[in-house]
Amino acid sequence: MNSLDSVQSIFRDIFDDPDLEIDASTSPGDIAEWDSVAHLKIVLALEDAFDGQFSASDLTEFCNVGDFLRALENTNSTVPVR
Amino acid sequence: MASPEQLIISVLQRPTTTPRKTVELAMHLAVEARCERALEERLADHRGMIAAWARASLVERLDGDIVAEPFWERVVTDRGCEVPDALLKRARVAARTGRRDDAVALLTTALNCGVDYEFLTRAEALVWKCKPHLVTRGTVRIALVGSSTTALLRSVLQCLCLRDGLDPVFYEAPFGAYTQELIFDGAGLDAFAPDFTFILLNWRDLALPHICTAAMVDNEVARVLTLWQGALKKTKSRVIHASFVPPAEDPYYGLSSGRPEGRIASIHAVNASLRLEAPDRVSVLDCERMAEVHDASWEDPTQWSSAKLYPSTSALPTLAEQVLSVVRADRGFNRKLLLLDLDNTLWGGIIGEDGLGGIRLGPPSAQGERYQHLQSYLKALTTRGVLLAVVSKNNPDDAAEVFLRHSSTVLRLEDFVAFRANWTEKARNIQSLATDLRLGLDSFILLDDSPSERRAVRRELSDVLVPEISGEPSETVAWLERTLHLQTLRLTAEDTARTSSYAAANQAHILRLSSASMDDFLNELQMQIEYGDVTTETVGRVTQLINKTNQFNLTTVRYSEDDVREKMNPAEWFFRWYRVRDRYADHGLVAVLLARKGPDWDLTQWLMSCRVIGRNIEAFMLADLLCQAKRAGASSIRGQFVPTSKNHLVKDLLPRLGFVPDGLADGYVLDVQAAPIPACSFIAESHSCAAI
Numbered sequence: 001m002n003s004l005d006s007v008q009s010i011f012r013d014i015f016d017d018p019d020l021e022i023d024a025s026t027s028p029g030d031i032a033e034w035d036s037v038a039h040l041k042i043v044l045a046l047e048d049a050f051d052g053q054f055s056a057s058d059l060t061e062f063c064n065v066g067d068f069l070r071a072l073e074n075t076n077s078t079v080p081v082r
Numbered sequence: 083m084a085s086p087e088q089l090i091i092s093v094l095q096r097p098t099t100t101p102r103k104t105v106e107l108a109m110h111l112a113v114e115a116r117c118e119r120a121l122e123e124r125l126a127d128h129r130g131m132i133a134a135w136a137r138a139s140l141v142e143r144l145d146g147d148i149v150a151e152p153f154w155e156r157v158v159t160d161r162g163c164e165v166p167d168a169l170l171k172r173a174r175v176a177a178r179t180g181r182r183d184d185a186v187a188l189l190t191t192a193l194n195c196g197v198d199y200e201f202l203t204r205a206e207a208l209v210w211k212c213k214p215h216l217v218t219r220g221t222v223r224i225a226l227v228g229s230s231t232t233a234l235l236r237s238v239l240q241c242l243c244l245r246d247g248l249d250p251v252f253y254e255a256p257f258g259a260y261t262q263e264l265i266f267d268g269a270g271l272d273a274f275a276p277d278f279t280f281i282l283l284n285w286r287d288l289a290l291p292h293i294c295t296a297a298m299v300d301n302e303v304a305r306v307l308t309l310w311q312g313a314l315k316k317t318k319s320r321v322i323h324a325s326f327v328p329p330a331e332d333p334y335y336g337l338s339s340g341r342p343e344g345r346i347a348s349i350h351a352v353n354a355s356l357r358l359e360a361p362d363r364v365s366v367l368d369c370e371r372m373a374e375v376h377d378a379s380w381e382d383p384t385q386w387s388s389a390k391l392y393p394s395t396s397a398l399p400t401l402a403e404q405v406l407s408v409v410r411a412d413r414g415f416n417r418k419l420l421l422l423d424l425d426n427t428l429w430g431g432i433i434g435e436d437g438l439g440g441i442r443l444g445p446p447s448a449q450g451e452r453y454q455h456l457q458s459y460l461k462a463l464t465t466r467g468v469l470l471a472v473v474s475k476n477n478p479d480d481a482a483e484v485f486l487r488h489s490s491t492v493l494r495l496e497d498f499v500a501f502r503a504n505w506t507e508k509a510r511n512i513q514s515l516a517t518d519l520r521l522g523l524d525s526f527i528l529l530d531d532s533p534s535e536r537r538a539v540r541r542e543l544s545d546v547l548v549p550e551i552s553g554e555p556s557e558t559v560a561w562l563e564r565t566l567h568l569q570t571l572r573l574t575a576e577d578t579a580r581t582s583s584y585a586a587a588n589q590a591h592i593l594r595l596s597s598a599s600m601d602d603f604l605n606e607l608q609m610q611i612e613y614g615d616v617t618t619e620t621v622g623r624v625t626q627l628i629n630k631t632n633q634f635n636l637t638t639v640r641y642s643e644d645d646v647r648e649k650m651n652p653a654e655w656f657f658r659w660y661r662v663r664d665r666y667a668d669h670g671l672v673a674v675l676l677a678r679k680g681p682d683w684d685l686t687q688w689l690m691s692c693r694v695i696g697r698n699i700e701a702f703m704l705a706d707l708l709c710q711a712k713r714a715g716a717s718s719i720r721g722q723f724v725p726t727s728k729n730h731l732v733k734d735l736l737p738r739l740g741f742v743p744d745g746l747a748d749g750y751v752l753d754v755q756a757a758p759i760p761a762c763s764f765i766a767e768s769h770s771c772a773a774i
Contacts (some may be wrong), residue, residue, distance in 0.1 A: 013207075040233070
């Protein structure tokens, strides 16, 4: 279960759809109920699930699921050194 | 080397944050290690909520949510209470498979658990889908007018309205345009015609600098009053206003709350004036108090700056419950009567098995004190019109005896409008009680620690609200405070008269105390002492006191319970317990005196719990001892102070009470026939239970 799985389970709860499949390219255009309020709810739920806080400037810049995943990587304390 | 399953189970055995997050972590590990099935099989041998939760999650992932449903049913706390997240999972399956009544029952039970914001986010979409089956009480039109983002508050309110059978229709005023909306004509508020207008402002909206003038405060009060007038004139709605919570930070480091012109004090002054000025159709919510008791911070600086959220999301459910309690009270939908189970709900233990001396109610048991406090809380509810009734599976005589004879009971038989202690099914008792009292089942709440009774009543009588409480008294009070199902719009004139006379008495008390002598202080306490010979009923507490009292303890000789029992023989021993109550509290059995009888009596034990030290209770004990010694024709009482590292307090006890040194080290003697019996006029009342 990677980050995408966790994000997916949050999406499934928020949109009450157990079969919802998302990937990095999923954007508000793909889910009818994904409006600005839902967007805010997703951000807050992700912050709660990952015990992190996105920087305030990030919030408006998330355009799709991939943006969430990249931001989560940045909030996590352990990042592999290349 | 441990297998991955073993390692993951050890994670589950040491939960770090919430159970939910612990399980999520375990799931993550199981997927990475590809051991989901092996872990699931292993967890079958483990008990406890978290193990059951992890197992249900694994089955759901491996075999789908329908197969997982019975596994979610096993996710309950160690005291048998349902877990909101497990209820939500079951509700989802029930809704998807067409069992609508089940889904509604599961959802409402979960939403009545006092759930947090994150849970509501997860539940919201499902609640919305179940709306047609939840609504039983019609529509309610709510306008949200504020200076912050109200969208999330709206979501939370929506869930809670639907839980309570109300179909909410919302109007959200354009962001930040509250003045225009409330005062100027032609704005959307007029057309919406709300039943309720909730005005949510915060301290930033008050133009108050760090040091203010009285005129500034008056000005802000007048401005808010104008907003209320606008809403009252434009609409027929009840106005609900959130009082202003002072900011968490204060560059004056608290000094500004101590000065009337400081900003913090000024914000409180604005709130106080608004409460005084509030017309009948305005309800002012006490947000200062909500903020104080809220377990996280009321505001979140990041949430404010990034999304203009006020208060913080964690505070939204608390605020929404308050708003909703006013909505329900206005519509007459609040509850009026508490049905109370007895064993492990109003006291600890089982009266039919443990007996009057064995149940935990009042001191010295810590849990007993919490039950006593719960009883005081319930008693206070009755003074504002809430009705109490007993519904318990018990022998009626056993049950009544507690309220008639237990020395720590706060509730009395006359506090109950009905007393159904019998062996009939609870649902039938409740049904007949509703008929007798001519009250609807939808005005009842049942407080019961038994999971099976709760489930049965919920199944039979779905209108009765049955919260998931474990019977732990502090949880019961917290639930009542959180969900406010007993809210009324205002206190009646009678309620407030009663309260103000208490306030006056209390004020006088403070004044007197501040200038009083020790005698006045003791008189003010209105102490009542009850005392008697040590018997089987009191042997437990007496043994405990003998073994744990360190400070006020003349000899510090420890006894086993058998030692104590040996001395329960009035022919040889004078062995007394003393119980103290005052106008503030019942301190319970707090002192013990033991002397060997004979021509000369020997003081063997003299000890007192530290909760009542400094009240001259020792004078009363000496009076009792001396009376009995005189009556028995003893010539003297001998005593010895045995010093320890902790009992300096009683070094001079005996000489202070008139004993004289007898020549031995720390030994004293009192001439029984010559010694006067100490006057104890500061004891308001004493009552002997001794068989003399």
